Amino acid sequence: METVIEKWPAAINTVTIGAREDGGGTRSSTVTIGGETTLPFLAFEGAPPHRPALALDILDYSPDDWPETLREPFREALGDPAEWAGLCQEKYRPDLICLRLQSLHPDWGDTDPERAAETVRAVLAATSLPLIICGCDHPEKDNLAFPLCAAAAAGENCLIGFATEENYKTLTAACLADNHAIWAQSPIDINIAKQVNILISEMGFDPKRIVIDPNTGALGYGIEYTYSIMERIRLAALDGDKMLAMPLLGDVGADAWRAKEAKAAEKDFPEWGEENLRGPLWEAATAALLLQAGADLLIFRHPEALRKIRDHLDNLLDIA
């Protein structure tokens, strides 16, 4: 029997996030993702050169609407992003921190862009891990904050997002000026994913500094669309499409914890079992599927979900 080995003409880009002192930053570690030459975890065709990276979310406000299961691991630090970041690094050991500047949003506090930049500085001081910075998904407010935040993190080689087809110019200019990587989001559509990358590149930004977020649907809530779009992007990239050859990002936690099955209390759905087991597993199962579709960078909410996926990766990569 002759085993079918697939040889692809192209490889996925590698993207590095974070900068140590010798790279002009202050991080104690950096994270490099991508570089695959074949489909996920098929070691007999070529082991992935970099392990998928795992980030943990922190917010710039106290998330009172989070379920208890999700608040518990961070309780003492909620509302203080710097303390929260420090707690994550020390206790839960993610590869990166993802800072969400949600309070910029007019509906979530409408805080000043200057304050967002302050938060970025405080978080960078409180953790030595590489940083992902995420705006509030309100184009006007994000565009006020992006240049300030990018400047506040100059030299640290962050991943900042997100750029969309309608709103990419300010972020791209800011990331060009202060040398950060770009988190590019598209609405579960391979053509728009490609289009955003082209638009960003046309501004003179290096396409090898972009990460694709094809928009995550959680388990039970549209993950099959994300799964197939990721597979299609990865297949096109390995086949040589340079404008899709970026590493893939799964924004797992934010979406998984919207699922009723993740957050509902046991008293409301006794047949679903304990929420403290169920919620983190819902998030981890969402991540496990995206890993099979090609995800290189996963952002989590619950530290237990992150831990489970770290062990799961050992199992997939056969590291005892």
Place this chain on the structure above:
Amino acid sequence: MALTGLDIYKLLPKTNCGDCGSPTCLAFAMKLASKQAELQSCPHASEEATAALGAASQPPIRLVTIGAGDNRVEIGNETVLFRHQETFYHQTALAVRVREDDPEREARLEKIAGLRFTRVGEEIAVDLAALEEESGDPEKFAAFALRAGELSGLPAVLISSSLPCLGAALEKIGKSRPLICPRSPEKIEDFAALAREHSCPLAVDGGSVEKTAELSLRAREAGAEDLVLLAGSGSLKEKLADLTVIRRQALRKQFRPLGYPTIAFTNPDADPEAQALEAAVLIAKYAGVVVTDLIRPEYILPLLTVRQNIYTDPQKPIQVEPKLYPVGTPDRNSPLLVTTNFSLTYFTVEGEIEASRIGAYLLVVDTEGTSVLTAWAADKFNAASISRALNDSGAADLLDHRNLILPGYVAVLSGKVEEESGWTVEVGPREASGIPKFLKTAYRGGTGKDQS
């Protein structure tokens, strides 16, 4: 690989006798290629032609049935490596293992029977009870198999490498077509004979893909037709490699010895969370049967959801049940929005309403799973269907106002909906992403501001 009309033509007598009903052999070949005719219609077909066409008409991965009656499951007959290329057809059968000597075995079997849930209008449940023989006592194992069927109501996977134990169990429950699963490459001919005698499917476990291919050939020669291939017994990395290689060899090379569905076990020594994540991967990556030791709903519900999502036909969008959904905690003055029952449309709209942190009701109209614009163009999302859904939903009893928010893309329907339903229509944003802003700033209904 399916033969083309010309390939088939070369195998025909080329006499154009017309005895098959087609005017020429070429015309007949074309009909055969498109499966509009059968070779038996040609009285002059050679044995060579019959053999070649017979092999080509077999699916590259055999369809195997486990169980009999209403709760039987079918696995295999898959045609693609990636679901977007077509769809995955026969969803992974989920089996929960019960060990013969487990003192809790009866409670466990009853629990398995209760592992069923309803999601998006579909019942999802554990399919099989995997019964592991431990006693070496044929009578005892047979009694266990019989009892397991009564308690779980599910078809069985019989895990045993003891011929006498399997034989005794099959005497009792063979008619319910359990999957025979010896965990050893030894005596394959004997197991195959047992499978043939009881017309049951048989799992073959060679320890490696190459050896499993050899075993499947031998089992087939010994008369077992419905085979299931055991994929990987080591790490998840090995299982994923085996499942991928088997699927590729079957589909890309039409390699018959691997043209069967697969079975994979999660690592019984791993903690439950690790087993659950392993099972999720096995479901997504081609396993026909997954056997786990998991029993708690916290672990089983996500796995059944993984299966439901991965096996959704991308060509037929999944639908949500058309009805009235509360989002957040709405009250009698909360806004009422309407959308279609295409799942992605629903999830997007529901998500945006939730993000607005304003409690609301969302009325979902049955548009056969199409999005707002598609449904409008196909006349499935119109004044009549919206008004009917509104009346059937009971929204009038839950709300003090009579305002309905229509998606901006179908603003043109406003007048007719008002006429037909008697409700006041407000035109909402075109894209769901505009909903939070709309609800906070533009929406006038429900507050008494615009009740004239």
